[in-house]
Amino acid sequence: MATDYIRLNLTFRNLIVDLLGIDGATVQPVRQNQAKLPPSVNGQLVTTAVINQNPIGWDLALYEDREDGDLDETIYGDRNVTFRVVAYGETSINLVEKLTMKIISDRSINYLNENNLGYISRSDVLSIAAIEQANFEERHQVDFDFHYIASESEIVNAINSSEISASLVYGRQYSSASLTGLINITNP
Numbered sequence: 001m002a003t004d005y006i007r008l009n010l011t012f013r014n015l016i017v018d019l020l021g022i023d024g025a026t027v028q029p030v031r032q033n034q035a036k037l038p039p040s041v042n043g044q045l046v047t048t049a050v051i052n053q054n055p056i057g058w059d060l061a062l063y064e065d066r067e068d069g070d071l072d073e074t075i076y077g078d079r080n081v082t083f084r085v086v087a088y089g090e091t092s093i094n095l096v097e098k099l100t101m102k103i104i105s106d107r108s109i110n111y112l113n114e115n116n117l118g119y120i121s122r123s124d125v126l127s128i129a130a131i132e133q134a135n136f137e138e139r140h141q142v143d144f145d146f147h148y149i150a151s152e153s154e155i156v157n158a159i160n161s162s163e164i165s166a167s168l169v170y171g172r173q174y175s176s177a178s179l180t181g182l183i184n185i186t187n188p
Contacts (some may be wrong), residue, residue, distance in 0.1 A: 005050045008148070011115045012083050013048050018111070019102040020095055022046070030084075045088040046095060051143070053081045063156070071156040079148045080120065086128070086141045096125050096140040103144065118147035 009029050017024045030049035056078040064072045087095040100122055102108060112119055123143040130137050 008081060009048055009050050015108060015111055016046060016048065016085065016099060019108060020098060047086045049084050051082050051084045053079045056080055070158045072153060073156045074151055074153040077150045079150055081146045081148045083144045083146065084141065086139060088137060088139050090138055092138045092140040096142050100125065100142055116149060120145040120147055
């Protein structure tokens with residue numbers, strides 16, 4: 001099942017910018033193998049990443065008739081998606097704590113629901129301070145779990161008829177008699 005990580009991350013970054021009231025340039029996606037984080041703007045920097053998505057239960061396929069006789073097949077996958085938020089700098093603890101409080105606000109829940117996300121829970125806020133270029137850097141991290149339903153659709157060619165042939169079998173003996181014919185498939 002395809003989970004659109006880029007769209008999910010952008011949706012979540014937009015929510016963070018709105019909830020925290022900070023400059024959108026300060027909220028960055030985490031990049032693979034990035035050597036150095038982008039410079040903080042006004043002493044604020046927040047990074048986000050979709051760190052995993054786990055299936056919940058089984059995927060479901062639904063079919064719908066098309067006017068041309070084919071079918072639309074839509075597969076739905078129920079997912080638990082985890083976002084990691086890391087804030088950097090002196091205000092990092094304040095940003096993360098403010099975010100954890102506002103994530104359950106009515107405005108936030110409505111925005112998440114409009115974007116096919118349902119809030120489940122959050123982790124504890126972790127202090128992950130580090131030494132960067134011989135300077136102590138404050139860092140705080142929190143993970144958020146969301147319910148997400150991913151879907152994929154495609155056209156499935158319908159089978160209108162099929163030729164069949166078979167040889168009759170009596171016990172272990174094959175008969176020389178055979179069946180041939182055409183089966184027409186119709187919708188009820």
